[in-house]
Amino acid sequence: MSKCPKCNKELSEEAKFCSECGEEITNISNKEHDSNNTKNTEPNEKNVADAKKGCLGCFGFIVIISIILAGIGSFFSNDVIKVTADEKELVKDISYSINGIGDYSFSTAKRYSVDVVVNEPVGSKELETISKIVAQKVKEEHDFNALIIGFYDYPEYINNGYTLGKATLAPEGDWSKADTVDTGQYNKMKFNYEFRDKDWANQLTKQEVRVWSAWKRLYKKVAENDISKIPDENEITNTIAERFNTTVNKVEDVLNKQIDWTYEDKK
Ligand SMILES: [Zn+2]
Numbered sequence: 721m722s723k724c725p726k727c728n729k730e731l732s733e734e735a736k737f738c739s740e741c742g743e744e745i746t747n748i749s750n751k752e753h754d755s756n757n758t759k760n761t762e763p764n765e766k767n768v769a770d771a772k773k774g775c776l777g778c779f780g781f782i783v784i785i786s787i788i789l790a791g792i793g794s795f796f797s798n799d800v801i802k803v804t805a806d807e808k809e810l811v812k813d814i815s816y817s818i819n820g821i822g823d824y825s826f827s828t829a830k831r832y833s834v835d836v837v838v839n840e841p842v843g844s845k846e847l848e849t850i851s852k853i854v855a856q857k858v859k860e861e862h863d864f865n866a867l868i869i870g871f872y873d874y875p876e877y878i879n880n881g882y883t884l885g886k887a888t889l890a891p892e893g894d895w896s897k898a899d900t901v902d903t904g905q906y907n908k909m910k911f912n913y914e915f916r917d918k919d920w921a922n923q924l925t926k927q928e929v930r931v932w933s934a935w936k937r938l939y940k941k942v943a944e945n946d947i948s949k950i951p952d953e954n955e956i957t958n959t960i961a962e963r964f965n966t967t968v969n970k971v972e973d974v975l976n977k978q979i980d981w982t983y984e985d986k987k
Pocket residue numbers: 724725726727728729738739740741742743
């Protein structure tokens with residue numbers, strides 16, 4: 721069992737995020753990562769704020785305009801999942817796949833999580849658009865109260881930390897507020913994007929991912945064979961080095977590179 725660093729809920733070792741509060745959980749212990757929960761404000765709110773700034777002289781007038789703008793804003797954001805033609809164009813050549821859906825529903829709220837693997841370099845704008853497209857696809861199958869979309873650059877990383885970050889679509893962008901809206905009440909939800917900004921030159925090669933993945937699988941196997949003791953990591957590294965006909969140092973480099981890559985965020 722592991723515990724959520726934010727709300728202390730007990731979670732399974734395999735948990736990708738806290739089923740209670742939505743905090744991302746990673747089982748890589750030898751490196752602290754700072755989760756910067758920068759909440760993106762909605763463009764509509766920003767436009768209203770900018771409009772306000774633009775003419776401070778006439779306060780009453782501004783208030784009325786703001787109310788009208790907010791009204792228009794909420795009308796257009798009625799479908800928070802809507803993808804514009806420009807956005808469609810932006811991601812049309814990007815290949816990605818949806819790998820499975822997890823059900824974290826409880827009596828008063830439907831909550832799902834999906835893993836998405838993006839097979840090529842992408843930035844936040846592309847991931848935002850893919851999030852909307854994925855949310856639409858999920859919605860076609862099941863209406864929900866909250867959705868977490870986790871992004872990875874290799875399928876091997878699934879369950880080992882979202883390498884590219886995640887998007888949450890929920891009331892106030894907060895997974896733990898799922899039961900404050902009705903199921904399918906999407907106009908009361910918004911996206912909270914927590915993507916990691918990568919230098920794609922540091923991405924692992926396919927071969928490196930094979931080595932990393934073999935190490936992880938062997939570790940798991942050894943741990944399961946004898947649950948009374950913690951596996952000897954050096955022994956595992958030796959075995960993997962032999963298997964791939966390489967040196968212990970090279971295997972260690974790959975493991976470190978993978979951890980650095982998981983948490984890399986240029987922001
Ligand atoms: Zn939690």
